[in-house]
Structures are given as structure tokens and as C-alpha cells.
Amino acid sequence: MATLGRACMLLGLAVALYSVAASIYGARAGRRDWVASGRRAIYALAIILSVAFATLEAAFLTSDFSLEVVANHSSTITPNFYKATAVWSSQDGSLLLWVWLLSMWSALVLYFTRNRAREIAPYATAVLAGFAVFFCGLLVLYVNPFGMTSPVPAEGSGLNPLLRNPAMMIHPPMLYAGYTLWTIPFAFAVGALITRRVDAEWIRLTRRFALAAWFFLGIGIMLGARWSYSELGWGGYWGWDPVENASLLPWLIGTAFIHSVMIQEKRGMLKVWNASLVLATGTLAILGTFLVRSGILESIHAFGASTLGTPFLILIGLMTVGSIVLVVLRRSALRSEHRLDSLLSREAVFFVQNLILVALAFVVFWGTFFPLISEAVTGTKASVGPPWFNRYTVPLALVLVLLSGVGPLLAWRRVTVANLRRSFIAPTAIALAVMVVLLLSGVGERPLALAMFVFATFVVGAVGQEFVRGVKARRVISGESPPVALVSLVRRNRRRYGGYTVHVGFAVLMVGVAASSAFAHPRDVRLSPGQSAQVDGYKITYVRPTTNLANEKISLGAIVDVSKDGKQVARLEPSRNYYPSRDVAGLGVIGRFFEGEATSEVGLKSGLTRDIWTAVSPDLNALMPFIAEADKKFAKAGPDLQGLLVTALTERYLNQPPPAQFRFIISPLVMWIWIGGLIVVGGALIAMWPASRSSRRRASAGAAARVARDLGRA
Amino acid sequence: MDPTRKRHIRLVVALSAALLLASALVYTSFSASSEAKEPSQLARSANAGQSYELTGKVAAGSVSREGNTLLFRVRDRNGSNSVAVRYTGAVPDPFREGREVIVTVRKQGEIFVGEKDSLVTKCPSKFSNEQNKSS
Numbered sequence: 001m002a003t004l005g006r007a008c009m010l011l012g013l014a015v016a017l018y019s020v021a022a023s024i025y026g027a028r029a030g031r032r033d034w035v036a037s038g039r040r041a042i043y044a045l046a047i048i049l050s051v052a053f054a055t056l057e058a059a060f061l062t063s064d065f066s067l068e069v070v071a072n073h074s075s076t077i078t079p080n081f082y083k084a085t086a087v088w089s090s091q092d093g094s095l096l097l098w099v100w101l102l103s104m105w106s107a108l109v110l111y112f113t114r115n116r117a118r119e120i121a122p123y124a125t126a127v128l129a130g131f132a133v134f135f136c137g138l139l140v141l142y143v144n145p146f147g148m149t150s151p152v153p154a155e156g157s158g159l160n161p162l163l164r165n166p167a168m169m170i171h172p173p174m175l176y177a178g179y180t181l182w183t184i185p186f187a188f189a190v191g192a193l194i195t196r197r198v199d200a201e202w203i204r205l206t207r208r209f210a211l212a213a214w215f216f217l218g219i220g221i222m223l224g225a226r227w228s229y230s231e232l233g234w235g236g237y238w239g240w241d242p243v244e245n246a247s248l249l250p251w252l253i254g255t256a257f258i259h260s261v262m263i264q265e266k267r268g269m270l271k272v273w274n275a276s277l278v279l280a281t282g283t284l285a286i287l288g289t290f291l292v293r294s295g296i297l298e299s300i301h302a303f304g305a306s307t308l309g310t311p312f313l314i315l316i317g318l319m320t321v322g323s324i325v326l327v328v329l330r331r332s333a334l335r336s337e338h339r340l341d342s343l344l345s346r347e348a349v350f351f352v353q354n355l356i357l358v359a360l361a362f363v364v365f366w367g368t369f370f371p372l373i374s375e376a377v378t379g380t381k382a383s384v385g386p387p388w389f390n391r392y393t394v395p396l397a398l399v400l401v402l403l404s405g406v407g408p409l410l411a412w413r414r415v416t417v418a419n420l421r422r423s424f425i426a427p428t429a430i431a432l433a434v435m436v437v438l439l440l441s442g443v444g445e446r447p448l449a450l451a452m453f454v455f456a457t458f459v460v461g462a463v464g465q466e467f468v469r470g471v472k473a474r475r476v477i478s479g480e481s482p483p484v485a486l487v488s489l490v491r492r493n494r495r496r497y498g499g500y501t502v503h504v505g506f507a508v509l510m511v512g513v514a515a516s517s518a519f520a521h522p523r524d525v526r527l528s529p530g531q532s533a534q535v536d537g538y539k540i541t542y543v544r545p546t547t548n549l550a551n552e553k554i555s556l557g558a559i560v561d562v563s564k565d566g567k568q569v570a571r572l573e574p575s576r577n578y579y580p581s582r583d584v585a586g587l588g589v590i591g592r593f594f595e596g597e598a599t600s601e602v603g604l605k606s607g608l609t610r611d612i613w614t615a616v617s618p619d620l621n622a623l624m625p626f627i628a629e630a631d632k633k634f635a636k637a638g639p640d641l642q643g644l645l646v647t648a649l650t651e652r653y654l655n656q657p658p659p660a661q662f663r664f665i666i667s668p669l670v671m672w673i674w675i676g677g678l679i680v681v682g683g684a685l686i687a688m689w690p691a692s693r694s695s696r697r698r699a700s701a702g703a704a705a706r707v708a709r710d711l712g713r714a
Numbered sequence: 715m716d717p718t719r720k721r722h723i724r725l726v727v728a729l730s731a732a733l734l735l736a737s738a739l740v741y742t743s744f745s746a747s748s749e750a751k752e753p754s755q756l757a758r759s760a761n762a763g764q765s766y767e768l769t770g771k772v773a774a775g776s777v778s779r780e781g782n783t784l785l786f787r788v789r790d791r792n793g794s795n796s797v798a799v800r801y802t803g804a805v806p807d808p809f810r811e812g813r814e815v816i817v818t819v820r821k822q823g824e825i826f827v828g829e830k831d832s833l834v835t836k837c838p839s840k841f842s843n844e845q846n847k848s849s
Binding site for chain 2: 162231232233234235236239241339359362363366367370371374378380381382383384385387388391392522524525526576595597598599600617619621661663
């Protein structure tokens with residue numbers, strides 16, 4: 001397997017290099033045969049890297065510990081799902097996943113555009129192949145996913161327990177899919193700038209890829225948040241950690257790009273801005289990958305191999321300088337075809353929204369890289385915490401939510417006062433009514449949260465009104481029933497109504513974030529069985545301890561009853577899992593079962609109005625003298641005796657339970673974060689779904705009519 | 715007004731606003747930041763009341779609890795100098811002796827009091843070969 005995998009990597013590097021050379025030569029010399037050959041090399045690269053990835057997957061699934069990466073990240077008792085997904089829990093495997101996904105997307109986009117964009121495509125191919133050269137080069141020269149172990153161990157180390165969560169195992173491929181997909185519009189933008197073909201063609205060719213990049217990156221971010229909430233034992237979903245921030249940066253700039261390209265498509269404006277945004281997004285996607293691997297910033301994610309920092313920095317430097325040079329050199333070709341007609345127009349709102357998104361990204365970038373900036377300026381490494389991030393991001397997010405409601409209400413070019421009144425009255429009235437209700441309920445104590453609720457209501461009202469109007473219009477034209485009219489309305493304009501649905505999802509998500517940030521009641525408390533604590537009107541009682549010995553872990557937990565006004569609301573069973581360490585010499589033959597990695601199983605009662613969240617940290621101090629004694633007396637115990645001793649210790653914990661440390665959080669509307677995320681996913685799917693042939697014909701006819709009208713005016 | 719002049723005025727106003735906001739951002743980031751220090755640096759030069767970001771490893775045999783308060787010592791990554799920390803709040807799962815931690819602290823007498831919920835334990839990560847060899 002190692003030989004096959006290594007051969008694939010070397011071949012992949014050679015093929016990617018050939019693709020760069022053939023594409024550039026073909027474009028410069030006007031040789032279509034060489035261009036086609038460069039494109040076909042990308043297809044071959046996708047096949048070669050698929051074989052390499054499948055080989056590594058097979059090695060994990062068959063527990064082939066002759067490969068170092070398998071021995072270090074899997075074991076025979078690792079469940080099959082985690083064996084399959086452990087591939088990308090290693091540095092080497094995740095880089096292979098990165099370049100494999102890149103090759104697949106590259107092959108896909110080049111296949112779709114094989115008969116189009118003949119000038120742009122060769123350069124785009126060269127850029128995509130250039131990325132493949134970089135990553136294949138890393139996998140050949142710096143890290144080797146097919147490195148061998150000697151001697152071959154009988155058992156592997158197993159997967160890091162913290163990663164044994166379905167969300168965590170799907171989260172990296174989603175992020176990588178997002179990062180790699182952003183390289184597609186990046187490559188085509190570079191091609192368009194080199195060839196001066198800066199009309200909207202490259203945007204149309206890569207629109208679906210940009211949307212997919214945004215979509216997958218968003219899902220990756222949401223899954224990371226969900227994992228943090230349910231697995232990390234601190235009860236939060238976002239901590240402004242540098243690696244979290246790294247994924248947010250391309251998502252923010254990508255969101256700006258997805259909106260502003262509409263202005264270029266509709267009105268031929270903002271070409272410099274769009275080119276800059278997509279080049280920045282592509283560069284930030286690489287920066288995100290770099291941050292995860294370089295270890296240059298203090299993060300919850302400790303990543304070992306800092307040797308990759310230098311090649312990544314060189315790549316990012318090249319991308320940044322190259323992007324700036326290209327935009328500056330092509331500034332005359334990037335002139336806008338039209339000027340902004342009015343500040344009261346959809347394009348003006350889009351532009352302001354773009355500025356807000358870029359400002360948000362700048363804040364996140366500055367805060368994330370502040371340790372490096374402060375070290376460069378003052379000589380001392382300093383960092384800013386969540387309060388600093390919140391000070392800027394909360395007001396900007398508020399404006400962003402408001403604009404996501406205003407945008408759909410405004411027409412392109414300009415709106416009249418009468419139109420404004422007609423569009424804004426209903427959503428504004430609904431938002432004001434909700435504000436009055438919330439003020440009467442005492443929400444006014446938290447003005448920023450109140451503003452978010454009111455703005456989100458406005459968004460839902462505005463988008464709802466657009467749907468109602470559209471359905472009414474459909475019914476007038478076709479006489480369809482309301483549900484049928486709704487379906488055909490969305491089918492006929494998936495991009496618009498998919499986008500509107502995303503706006504609603506975003507507003508709902510932000511309501512969940514605002515409510516759970518402003519009104520959460522956390523409490524840390526130490527309880528013995530039978531004792532209770534009060535948290536936000538709930539009585540929480542530690543009923544009794546629990547233990548469970550499973551295949552790979554020891555679970556020590558608690559049964560917790562939650563009641564309100566004398567009525568039981570929930571029974572929760574938080575626990576802490578202890579995974580055995582292999583360090584027998586250092587931790588002892590029994591101690592290693594309790595001193596290895598530990599993870600929390602959160603006790604969670606989710607509801608539409610509030611979550612009751614709890615995590616437990618059992619106090620092992622009472623067991624320590626017995627563990628130490630067992631380590632001394634039974635230093636040479638075999639697996640069976642070890643099992644008996646561990647069972648005896650857990651029974652002792654069960655029968656004479658010491659006090660346990662609990663963290664309780666009563667948090668309102670958290671569920672709406674996940675519901676909002678799902679609505680966003682649904683809306684994005686609607687927007688990405690290919691339009692039917694008849695819709696495309698209608699769209700083409702519409703475009704032709706617009707061109708004719710413009711020509712008539714000219 | 716001449717449209718070109720109007721555009722220039724708009725541009726100047728927008729750039730001034732952006733500059734103003736960026737200045738605020740820069741100023742507050744420097745004034746609100748916590749210096750990252752290792753235990754030996756804090757032991758030498760910490761000022762009472764000032765906030766620092768303490769980074770280092772949890773010293774062996776130093777972890778204990780007093781009610782809801784977690785007591786531990788943080789030592790230099792490559793050295794044995796350590797400082798005592800009293801901390802209340804969320805304790806991340808990977809926290810244990812020998813792990814790298816980051817915690818925001820203020821000096822109170824001879825010990826350092828951790829800011830609530832500021833304790834971060836580095837994930838012994840997916841990509842950390844060192845950890846995998848030792849485990």
C-alpha cells in the first residue's frame with residue numbers, strides 16, 4: 001500500500017507540473033492541443049489522487065499499522081466510522097484530502113467549461129494545477145502520508161477521543177471542501193484578469209462553485225460550533241479561537257463576493273471590487289489552511305508540524321502580491337460600465353452590506369493576528385479576548401441583519417418614495433409591534449439583544465412579504481392554488497428566493513446567538529448525591545452517580561433531575577469518559593485508565609425556548625490512593641486482572657461517591673441557532689439547484705430584452 | 715454639483731470614516747490586550763491588578779480543588795519556574811497535568827487569579843505527533 005500511495009503522490013506531482021507547463025505554453029503559443037492536454041492532465045490528476053486517497057482509506061479500514069499515520073491515529077478497536085474518518089485527523093491525511101478535493105473540483109469545473117471561456121480556461125487550469133503542485137510537493141517533500149513504521153506495532157494509538165464525535169469528523173471535510181472550492185473562482189478570476197476578459201463570463205462560469213464553497217464552509221463552521229457545544233464541556237459554541245476565525249474570514253469575504261457579483265452581472269459595476277474580493281477570498285482560504293498548520297498563533301488547536309509554515313507563507317505572499325499586481329495592471333479594463341444611480345437602490349444596499357462584511361472580516365483578521373502585530377510593534381506578544389471581538393462584531397452584525405431585510409425590499413437602480421412606503425410599512429410595523437412586546441417583557445435591559453430581535457423580525461417580515469407578493473402575482477397570472485403558486489414561484493427564480501430563505505435563516509440564527517449570549521445563566525457548583533442547586537428558577541438535583549465500562553473507555557457520570565415549580569422538567573445523564581493511556585510506565589498499570597484523555601458527554605435537554613445543559617467532572621481524588629496501591633501491588637497484572645481492578649474501582653466510586661463538580665447552563669433559544677443554520681442550508685440548496693431548461697430559456701430571453709432596451713436607450 | 719467632484723467628496727468622506735474606525739480598532743486592541751507571559755516572566759515583573767495572558771504547562775502534582783475553585787501551578791514550557799493560579803469557571807476537557815494552557819490572570823498578593831471561563835487547554839491535537847507518540 002505504501003509503495004502504491006507514494007507512487008501516486010510522485011506521479012500526481014509530475015502530472016500537476018506538466019499541466020501547469022502545458023496550459024501556459026498552450027495559451028501563450030495559441031496551441032489548443034496543448035491547452036486540452038493540460039486540462040486532461042487535471043482529469044488524470046483527479047484519478048491518481050483518488051487512488052492515493054482510496055489507498056490510505058483502505059489502510060485505515062484494514063488497520064494496516066505498517067503505515068505510520070494509521071498506527072498513530074487508529075486502532076483495531078476504533079469503530080469503523082471513525083476508522084474511515086480518522087484519515088483526516090492526521091496532518092498528512094488532511095493535506096491529502098485537501099489536494100484530492102482540489103483535483104476533483106478542478107476536473108469538474110474544467111470539464112464543464114471545456115468548450116467555453118477558451119481564453120480564460122488555460123490560465124485557470126495553470127493556477128489550479130499550481131495549487132496541486134504546491135500541495136503534492138508538501139506531501140512528497142515535507143510530510144508523507146505513506147511513511148512506514150519499523151517495527152510494525154501490533155496495535156495503534158487510536159483516534160484522539162475528543163474527535164470521536166460525528167460532527168467533528170464531518171467538520172474537516174466540509175471546511176476543506178469550502179477552502180478548495182474557493183480556489184475555483186480565484187483561478188478563473190486570475191485567468192480573466194490575465195486575458196483582460198473581465199466581463200461577467202468568469203463569474204457565470206464559477207457562480208455555482210462559489211456558492212458551493214460558501215455553502216460547505218458555512219456547514220463546516222456550524223458543525224464545529226455544534227461539536228464545541230456538545231463535546232468540549234464548556235457550554236459555548238464560539239470562542240473566537242484563531243482557527244475558528246480562520247474559517248470565518250473567507251466565509252465573510254465570500255459572502256460579500258456572492259452579493260456583489262450580482263451587481264456586476266446586472267449592471268457591469270464594481271469589477272475592481274469583485275476581482276479583489278474573490279482574490280482575497282482565495283488567499284484567505286489558503287491562509288485558513290496555513291493557520292491550522294503553522295502553530296504561529298496560540299490556539300486551542302495545537303498543531304505540531306510548524307515546518308509547513310514557510311512554504312505556506314511563500315504561497316500566501318505570492319498570491320497576495322500577484323493579486324494586487326494583476327488588479328492594478330488591469331484597472332483600466334475593470335472600469336465600471338455604469339454609475340450608482342441612487343443611494344436608495346438595491347445595489348447601494350448591497351455595497352454597504354459589502355463594506356460591513358469587509359469591516360467584520362478586518363476586525364476578525366486584526367484580532368486574530370494581533371499577537372503577531374503587537375509583537376512586531378511593541379516587541380511583546382499580546383492578545384485580545386472575546387470582549388474585544390464582541391465590541392466590534394456585535395454592532396456590525398446588527399447592521400448586517402438589518403440590511404439583509406432592507407435589500408430584498410429595494411429595486412435595482414432606484415426606488416420611488418411611494419414604493420418605499422409600500423414595501424416598508426408592513427415589515428416595519430411587525431418589527432415595532434415585536435419591540436413593544438419585548439420591552440414590556442423586560443428584554444430592554446439588554447439593548448443590543450433587543451435590537452437584534454427587532455431587526456430579525458423585520459427581516460422575516462420583509463422576506464415573508466416578498467414571498468406573499470410573489471405568490472399573489474403567480475396566482476393572478478396562472479390561477480394556481482397558494483401552495484402550488486409558492487412552489488412554482490421558487491422554481492422559476494431559485495436564486496432570488498433561495499437567497500431570501502438564506503436571509504431568514506441568518507436572522508433566525510442570529511436571534512439564537514443574541515438570546516443565548518445575553519440571557520444565559522451559567523453556574524459552576526460542587527454537589528454530593530442528594531444535594532441541589534438553583535439555576536435561573538430551576539432546581540437541579542444530583543440524584544446518584546453512574547458508571548459504565550465500555551470497549552474503549554470508563555464513564556463516570558451522574559443522574560441529574562431538573563425541576564421547576566415542583567414539576568420534573570428533565571432527567572439528565574452527563575458523564576465523563578476516560579480513555580486509557582498507553583503510557584503504562586509513567587502512569588501505572590491501573591492509573592493509565594484514569595489519567596489518559598478525558599472527554600465530556602454533555603447532559604442536554606434541548607427545547608425551542610431554552611436548553612438545559614450540564615457537564616460533570618467527577619472528583620477522582622478519593623480513588624487516587626486505591627489506584628496508586630493497585631499500581632504498586634499489581635504492576636505486572638494482565639488484561640483480565642486489570643479489568644477486574646478497574647471494575648472494582650468504579651464500583652467503589654458508585655458505592656461511596658465523592659462530591660462532583662457540575663457546570664449548569666440554562667440558555668434560551670440555542671436550538672434556533674441550529675434551526676437557522678438548517679434554513680440557511682435549505683436556502684443555499686435552492687439557490688444552487690440547477691434551473692430547469694424552460695427557466696433558463698426565460699432568463700436568456702429576459703437578458704436579451706434588457707440588452708435590446710439598453711441598446712435602444714443608447 | 716459637478717458629478718466628479720461629488721464622487722471625490724463621497725470618497726474622501728468614506729475614507730475618513732474608514733480611517734477613523736480603523737484607528738479606534740487599533741487603539742482599543744492595544745489598550746484592551748493582555749500580554750502573553752510565561753510563568754518565569756510573570757514571577758519577575760507582574761504588576762498587581764494588570765491583566766496578563768499566562769501560557770505554560772500545568773505543573774505535575776499541582777492540581778487540587780477547593781470547592782468550586784481549581785488550584786494549580788503553571789510552569790514554563792521549557793523550564794521549572796512556576797506560578798500558582800486560582801481559577802473558577804469552565805475547565806476544558808483536555809485540562810490535566812503536563813498540558814499546555816492559556817489563562818488570563820491578574821496578580822493578587824503572591825498568587826495569580828484566573829479570569830472566569832478564560833482557561834484554554836490546547837487540544838492535544840489531531841496533528842500533534844508528539845502527543846501521539848507519548849500516548
